[in-house]
Amino acid sequence: MPEKNVRAGRTMTLKEIAERAGVSIATVSYVLNGNAQISDETRQKVEKIIKETGYRSNILAKSLRKNKTSLVGVLVEDVTVWHTAYIIDGINKLAEEKGYHTILSNLRLLSKIESQFEHISIFKDDINKALDVLLGMQVDGIIYVGMHDRDLGDVLKDISKPVVYCYCYTSNEGSSVRYSNKEPCYRMTKIFLERGHRDFAVLKGNEQSEPTHLRMQGIEKALSEVGIQLKKENIIEGNWDYHRTREAVRPLFERPHLPTAVMAMNDDMAIAVRDEVFAHELRVPEDISISGFDNADITYYGSPKIYTVDRPLQEMGYKAMEMLLDKVNGSKQEDMNIVLPCKIIEGTSIRRVE
Amino acid sequence: MPEKNVRAGRTMTLKEIAERAGVSIATVSYVLNGNAQISDETRQKVEKIIKETGYRSNILAKSLRKNKTSLVGVLVEDVTVWHTAYIIDGINKLAEEKGYHTILSNLRLLSKIESQFEHISIFKDDINKALDVLLGMQVDGIIYVGMHDRDLGDVLKDISKPVVYCYCYTSNEGSSVRYSNKEPCYRMTKIFLERGHRDFAVLKGNEQSEPTHLRMQGIEKALSEVGIQLKKENIIEGNWDYHRTREAVRPLFERPHLPTAVMAMNDDMAIAVRDEVFAHELRVPEDISISGFDNADITYYGSPKIYTVDRPLQEMGYKAMEMLLDKVNGSKQEDMNIVLPCKIIEGTSIRRVE
DNA sequence: CTGAAAGCGCTTACAG
DNA sequence: CTGAAAGCGCTTACAG
Numbered sequence: 198m199p200e201k202n203v204r205a206g207r208t209m210t211l212k213e214i215a216e217r218a219g220v221s222i223a224t225v226s227y228v229l230n231g232n233a234q235i236s237d238e239t240r241q242k243v244e245k246i247i248k249e250t251g252y253r254s255n256i257l258a259k260s261l262r263k264n265k266t267s268l269v270g271v272l273v274e275d276v277t278v279w280h281t282a283y284i285i286d287g288i289n290k291l292a293e294e295k296g297y298h299t300i301l302s303n304l305r306l307l308s309k310i311e312s313q314f315e316h317i318s319i320f321k322d323d324i325n326k327a328l329d330v331l332l333g334m335q336v337d338g339i340i341y342v343g344m345h346d347r348d349l350g351d352v353l354k355d356i357s358k359p360v361v362y363c364y365c366y367t368s369n370e371g372s373s374v375r376y377s378n379k380e381p382c383y384r385m386t387k388i389f390l391e392r393g394h395r396d397f398a399v400l401k402g403n404e405q406s407e408p409t410h411l412r413m414q415g416i417e418k419a420l421s422e423v424g425i426q427l428k429k430e431n432i433i434e435g436n437w438d439y440h441r442t443r444e445a446v447r448p449l450f451e452r453p454h455l456p457t458a459v460m461a462m463n464d465d466m467a468i469a470v471r472d473e474v475f476a477h478e479l480r481v482p483e484d485i486s487i488s489g490f491d492n493a494d495i496t497y498y499g500s501p502k503i504y505t506v507d508r509p510l511q512e513m514g515y516k517a518m519e520m521l522l523d524k525v526n527g528s529k530q531e532d533m534n535i536v537l538p539c540k541i542i543e544g545t546s547i548r549r550v551e
Numbered sequence: 552m553p554e555k556n557v558r559a560g561r562t563m564t565l566k567e568i569a570e571r572a573g574v575s576i577a578t579v580s581y582v583l584n585g586n587a588q589i590s591d592e593t594r595q596k597v598e599k600i601i602k603e604t605g606y607r608s609n610i611l612a613k614s615l616r617k618n619k620t621s622l623v624g625v626l627v628e629d630v631t632v633w634h635t636a637y638i639i640d641g642i643n644k645l646a647e648e649k650g651y652h653t654i655l656s657n658l659r660l661l662s663k664i665e666s667q668f669e670h671i672s673i674f675k676d677d678i679n680k681a682l683d684v685l686l687g688m689q690v691d692g693i694i695y696v697g698m699h700d701r702d703l704g705d706v707l708k709d710i711s712k713p714v715v716y717c718y719c720y721t722s723n724e725g726s727s728v729r730y731s732n733k734e735p736c737y738r739m740t741k742i743f744l745e746r747g748h749r750d751f752a753v754l755k756g757n758e759q760s761e762p763t764h765l766r767m768q769g770i771e772k773a774l775s776e777v778g779i780q781l782k783k784e785n786i787i788e789g790n791w792d793y794h795r796t797r798e799a800v801r802p803l804f805e806r807p808h809l810p811t812a813v814m815a816m817n818d819d820m821a822i823a824v825r826d827e828v829f830a831h832e833l834r835v836p837e838d839i840s841i842s843g844f845d846n847a848d849i850t851y852y853g854s855p856k857i858y859t860v861d862r863p864l865q866e867m868g869y870k871a872m873e874m875l876l877d878k879v880n881g882s883k884q885e886d887m888n889i890v891l892p893c894k895i896i897e898g899t900s901i902r903r904v905e
Numbered sequence: 906c907t908g909a910a911a912g913c914g915c916t917t918a919c920a921g
Numbered sequence: 922c923t924g925a926a927a928g929c930g931c932t933t934a935c936a937g
Contacts, residue, residue: 208689208711210930221908226932233933234906251709256687257620258930261611261913271655276643282636289630289657298684301625301655303643330652333610335562355605357562439852465852472853495849498793498819499826564914575924580916587917588922612914615929907937915929921922 270331287514359524382415393550442469624685641868713878736769
């Protein structure tokens with residue numbers, strides 16, 4: 198049982214253990230770390246005291262002395278953005294395997310942008326404050342987790358520790374881990390093509406988003422291979438949003454000819470199309486076939502199950518941590534920009550066309 | 552511009568700043584902390600060097616010396632469980648206001664339980680490892696974030712630092728912050744009653760879950776006030792799950808009489824009921840009125856919009872941090888068990904019955 | 906096998 | 922106004 202003074206909030210030190218055991222602090226340290234020959238008798242005496250007192254060594258002091266913290270800074274733009282938690286989980290997974298720990302710095306960008314601040318300057322200030330803490334805590338390296346996949350430029354420049362960007366990247370120096378946008382869209386389009394679809398509409402994310410363009414490239418590549426060119430009026434801006442998309446696709450149903458295939462660049466928009474099809478008393482996939490992107494929970498509800506794309510979020514965090522530790526431990530110093538593949542999740546929302 | 556040696560990975564120390572400025576390290580420390588009278592000339596000389604070198608003070612050394620870290624340990628059972636990120640965000644919000652920082656320890660319980668380990672022992676081991684790190688890092692206190700709302704017993708006993716439980720609690724010593732289950736269900740039931748509903752069915756979560764029982768109490772309280780008793784066959788186990796619920800409610804539609812009100816204890820089950828109603832070519836709310844719980848994203852899609860209950864997740868984190876800091880700073884030492892109120896989110900899924 | 910001592914990078918009385 | 926020195930809790934050559 199831990200003793201009274203421990204429970205009361207006092208913290209044991211090596212010195213006190215040494216006194217109680219009647220040995221030097223060096224000896225206690227050796228017992229604790231097992232890096233010296235210690236007689237069984239002494240060891241047991243010390244171990245007994247350690248157990249009795251519930252002693253835990255002061256990592257601050259240890260790290261200061263050893264000049265090594267086994268601490269990684271995780272700087273996230275917003276922890277509430279859904280993918281962030283999974284990336285953190287991947288980071289933690291490898292951290293646990295390797296005996297590292299994470300200090301989390303949450304920029305809380307989402308709510309700050311909403312609060313109408315001039316977010317550019319706030320952003321830089323916040324990042325610098327976060328870096329002061331992370332680097333001041335002597336982290337061995339930093340993983341930066343973006344809320345959108347985009348080029349961050351030089352926000353983290355002049356840092357003397359290794360940095361890996363995750364769910365974003367930089368055109369300056371720094372490694373990154375992202376997922377593939379173009380390739381799964383190419384494959385998804387091929388699925389439609391193989392099932393005989395020739396008349397496509399696409400629901401785009403917003404214009405400034407890089408994934409919007411990458412996903413479009415994948416779709417267009419597959420289509421151009423069979424000589425199809427998307428019609429202008431079949432490229433519809435849905436802004437990633439359910440309600441916006443329902444309105445945006447409504448005019449489709451006034452047309453004499455409906456496209457047979459609607460590819461939405463995320464699941465919210467895919468579900469919106471499905472609901473709008475239902476609202477017009479048509480069926481999915483019989484009248485219109487649909488695909489999404491993100492493998493969001495909503496695709497598991499309702500019917501038909503929407504074809505979608507699963508992003509390797511946890512793996513991205515794991516890989517980012519792996520790359521960071523490679524840099525920390527000096528084995529690989531060059532920057533790498535990794536793009537992990539996505540997985541197509543099958544559904545029942547794409548029919549075969551005669 | 553930071554100099555070459557800084558960018559190369561070397562870390563500046565007070566001593567080096569002092570040498571470059573031709574003053575003592577004490578003086579540099581005073582300039583940095585602004586806690587002594589320093590001549591303008593000296594101050595400017597030192598500040599110039601600090602800026603030039605991009606010096607950041609070593610928080611490890613500082614904390615060790617001052618015996619104060621301004622660091623809070625956040626021990627979460629699983630960061631990927633949806634509410635966790637919002638609670639962390641609330642913690643970070645107050646941390647930012649008060650100049651505290653968080654070290655995140657993620658037990659990753661979800662995936663470990665799935666891997667079929669004997670999770671009781673693993674769990675205790677993992678918690679102890681996490682505590683070694685958190686307490687070893689000399690955190691000022693710990694916030695424990697549960698993945699389910701339940702009694703944790705003595706998992707964190709014999710800790711010499713303040714602890715606040717969030718989204719869970721303990722029957723032993725320790726403060727907690729939770730949300731109200733019973734009260735919003737009571738109010739939701741009243742909404743049905745005020746609109747003339749008298750024939751209720753309830754979709755329950757699983758039997759071992761405390762919120763299941765608390766939510767049921769709220770419903771039954773409101774019903775009993777008007778002399779209604781739920782029929783056994785109208786209490787349906789949906790296990791919190793969409794697909795399970797669709798199957799579980801199917802027999803309802805064979806009955807001569809459908810209940811007019813179906814209260815689901817979460818949104819997944821509410822949506823499942825809605826979809827099953829549609830599958831039977833009936834309408835919501837005309838044929839059946841529905842309510843959910845959780846204010847999940849899915850309730851914003853499709854139609855009608857489901858009445859639901861919003862839990863104060865971010866506020867819970869904020870409040871937990873507030874209570875922890877009160878303990879840390881010695882103002883309030885007694886344990887408190889706080890239950891924050893929920894908000895009813897109106898929808899269009901409850902009709903008025905004649 | 907064990908201990909005295911230096912030192913990690915800071916802060917803070919204290920002296921001048 | 923400024924500096925020399927002690928000390929926070931550890932680790933690690935080094936000596937014996």
